[in-house]
Amino acid sequence: MSTAGIHAGWSDTDCHRSMTPPIYATSAYSHPDHASLRDLFARRSEGFAYSRSGNPTTRVLEERIAALEGGIDAVAVASGQAATTIALCALAAPGGHVVASSRLYGGTTELLDDTLADFGVTATIVDPWDLEAWEAAFTENTRAALVESIANPGAQLVDLDALSEIAHRFDVPVVVDSTLASPALYRPGDHGADVVVHSATKYLCGHGTTLAGLIVDTGRFDPRRCPERWERLTTPNRRFGVTFADEYAQGRSGLLAFARAKYVTDFGTTLPAASAQQILVGIETLDLRVRKISADAAALAGRLHADPAVAAVHHPSIPGRPDAQIAARDFPHGTSGVFAIDLDGGEEAAAAFCDALSLWSIAVNIGDARSLVCHPATTTHCHLSDAQREACGVGAGTVRLSVGLEDLDDLWADLSRGLQAARTVQEAAAVGAA
């Protein structure tokens, strides 16, 4: 993991022996003759023509994340949201059905509910801890199953081996948003996932500087097993003049070749080369950062659990969590720096808690080197219905924490000030009620 994070996808054999991948700041690539560019467009050769569909710096990132996830290929895109959108469009648009976890980042729930619905994609939302409901949700038309390996914001873990086994019985590929886990903590492909998506904006970047998304093909999905179902991949494509599934015979991803040629190129959701380079630098320290952050998050979760101002702590280490066994079995290095707390006193207590903090920033990002808090009900999950928020464990008093790289005791001292402010609101409410 640490070695691939530094070296995969790049060796200093470019013309200047640059040790780190240079930023190829170019829109297009010149070709030695007419035939060379023509063959590239006809998909008879490989290379770069125009940076909307591929760039050498971005390609290093794609190869590196494919190596880290143990996959056969990857595509980099402009954001995590673009990664989920394109993965689901490639599998389920137009008109397919998706079985999706009830515990997803709010933006993903909105994407399923609204924008993908515009493409005729329908979704059944299921609690991924309820395996019977998960199984019952699959239909003849299901084209993808979607879960987060560690859910945002409540850090609930999924038994991916069990969920994948059910999905594969219906010949449905499993897409895992592994943003919170990152390959430093968990490789979904080792537990049955067919496609992994990342918001690389978070831990892969690690410093809150850059938006990016990644889609990885783990090499399990083969549309040739059900050719009629995946006819966009298994029959000659009129527009591109190839059958994308033929890529699998060469050990490459037909799904990602299709996603890049059609959706990345048409939607223009390209990752800039400078952004790819930022993510590559971030990945070099991923392993070290994520292990420290995960350990500090577990320590803070324990201290918060012991404080009477906190009604609940949503972290897998808290006694009574149904996913404790999954944590012990599948997450030996921790479960990231993201978790949530519930404060009695609703939004007023949550606001007092956040406003009393000075080291923690009030911001909607996660996975930064800086520690961040936000109130999901009025920010990341504000467009959801009450029922949708309840299903993913977001209440009026829920605060999401994203632990950064600062000193643990400094972080706790600041949280203690937040808890004191929340207690003041709770006590005033209790006096008012009396």
Ligand SMILES: Cc1ncc(COP(=O)(O)O)c(C=O)c1O
């Ligand atoms: C789990 C998860 N997936 C996807 C996204 C979307 O990523 P981006 O903001 O890079 O588009 C986020 C953003 O917070 C997220 O937390």
